[in-house]
Amino acid sequence: MKSYQYLIDYFENVPTIIQVVWISICIFFVSIVILTIYLKFLRNKLRKNEKTVAEYQKEYESDLITYLYAGNEEEEISAEQQIIIDKLRSCASDEYKRRIIVSTLLRLRNEISGEMADAIQKLYFESGLISYALKRLKSRKWYVVAKGIRELTQLRVKEVHDKILMLVNHPKKEIRKEVQLYLVTLFHFDGLKFLDILQTQLSEWDQIQLLEVLQRFDEQEIPDINPWLKSTNESVVAFALKLAKIYNQFEVKDALIGLLSHHQKKIRVDTIHVLSHLQVVEAKAILKNNFDKLSQEEQIEFFKLLENLCETSDEPFLLAHTTHQNFEIKLSALKILKSLDFEKYKSLKDFSTDLDYVKIYEFLAYN
Numbered sequence: 001m002k003s004y005q006y007l008i009d010y011f012e013n014v015p016t017i018i019q020v021v022w023i024s025i026c027i028f029f030v031s032i033v034i035l036t037i038y039l040k041f042l043r044n045k046l047r048k049n050e051k052t053v054a055e056y057q058k059e060y061e062s063d064l065i066t067y068l069y070a071g072n073e074e075e076e077i078s079a080e081q082q083i084i085i086d087k088l089r090s091c092a093s094d095e096y097k098r099r100i101i102v103s104t105l106l107r108l109r110n111e112i113s114g115e116m117a118d119a120i121q122k123l124y125f126e127s128g129l130i131s132y133a134l135k136r137l138k139s140r141k142w143y144v145v146a147k148g149i150r151e152l153t154q155l156r157v158k159e160v161h162d163k164i165l166m167l168v169n170h171p172k173k174e175i176r177k178e179v180q181l182y183l184v185t186l187f188h189f190d191g192l193k194f195l196d197i198l199q200t201q202l203s204e205w206d207q208i209q210l211l212e213v214l215q216r217f218d219e220q221e222i223p224d225i226n227p228w229l230k231s232t233n234e235s236v237v238a239f240a241l242k243l244a245k246i247y248n249q250f251e252v253k254d255a256l257i258g259l260l261s262h263h264q265k266k267i268r269v270d271t272i273h274v275l276s277h278l279q280v281v282e283a284k285a286i287l288k289n290n291f292d293k294l295s296q297e298e299q300i301e302f303f304k305l306l307e308n309l310c311e312t313s314d315e316p317f318l319l320a321h322t323t324h325q326n327f328e329i330k331l332s333a334l335k336i337l338k339s340l341d342f343e344k345y346k347s348l349k350d351f352s353t354d355l356d357y358v359k360i361y362e363f364l365a366y367n
Contacts, residue, residue, distance in 0.1 A: 057100055060100060066080070085123065088101060092128055105124060117156075145172075146178045153178070153181060158187070169200055177206060181210075188214065192222075196227065198233055202236060202239055228243075230258070241256075245274045253275070256283075288314075307335070314336070319344075
């Protein structure tokens with residue numbers, strides 16, 4: 001008792017700064033003890049949870065495999081399959097168990113194909129799991145909606161196409177992304193018809209992802225992209241230009257030529273690039289006649305087009321631009337001229353006082 005009193009007297013008589021230090025030490029010590037106990041509790045809980053999940057996964061995986069091999073030709077759903085369906089329907093009412101069932105279904109769905117994959121999808125419907133995914137689509141929480149769409153995509157549920165399409169212009173970009181991936185993953189090029197009604201911007205990253213998905217499929221029959229090239233949504237036009245180039249859509253050349261007068265410069269530059277790739281000869285005369293009205297980016301892209309479509313009749317135009325103030329255009333003009341008429345190209349060096357020209361000449365001599 002005296003020792004405690006001594007400590008109290010000591011604490012009261014020491015300077016305030018020492019008192020603060022001792023109080024801080026006590027608080028930190030108690031906090032460390034509490035956190036240590038909590039972390040130990042949390043670790044035990046996580047281990048127990050992992051063990052429970054593993055047990056449920058093993059049980060549901062066994063049920064699913066039994067379901068797949070319990071069918072017979074006489075009945076659409078055998079008695080043994082019905083028992084498993086009823087069990088999964090009952091378990092699905094518990095959100096915790098439902099997540100485990102769905103993850104097990106997805107893992108199994110990715111490992112099999114053909115009739116067995118169809119059987120998994122049928123079980124998804126029969127067990128009522130799809131109803132929970134559809135409820136997610138109506139949630140006010142955007143991440144819940146996104147997860148619901150992703151689940152339907154992974155399980156290849158095509159029957160909800162119209163419901164998913166209604167979300168194509170959702171305010172949340174994360175939901176729009178999942179909608180787009182659902183449509184293209186399940187319906188391939190036909191899924192791109194959402195572009196007809198898309199009012200929001202299709203980001204560059206979204207376009208890359210869609211193209212990556214499309215290139216997984218062997219079929220090359222894409223729908224008519226003319227309406228998308230004429231869309232008021234500039235991001236749709238930009239995506240359609242990528243499609244025109246990748247899938248060599250020469251038949252849309254008239255729509256592409258129309259885009260040369262588009263109000264957005266980037267669209268015009270990208271259009272010239274696509275016309276060059278498709279080697280649309282008609283575009284050359286149009287661009288040449290309006291060359292002085294083009295922006296510098298368009299002029300540079302036009303000379304790249306000329307490199308693919310140059311003719312002897314283009315020599316006067318090329319000669320007129322061998323002294324262009326832009327180095328890239330000057331280089332391109334001389335490079336094309338070299339391929340058309342080497343002697344004329346070589347003679348220019350003797351009469352030129354342009355130091356850039358001399359450097360370009362020396363560069364092209366070795367290239």
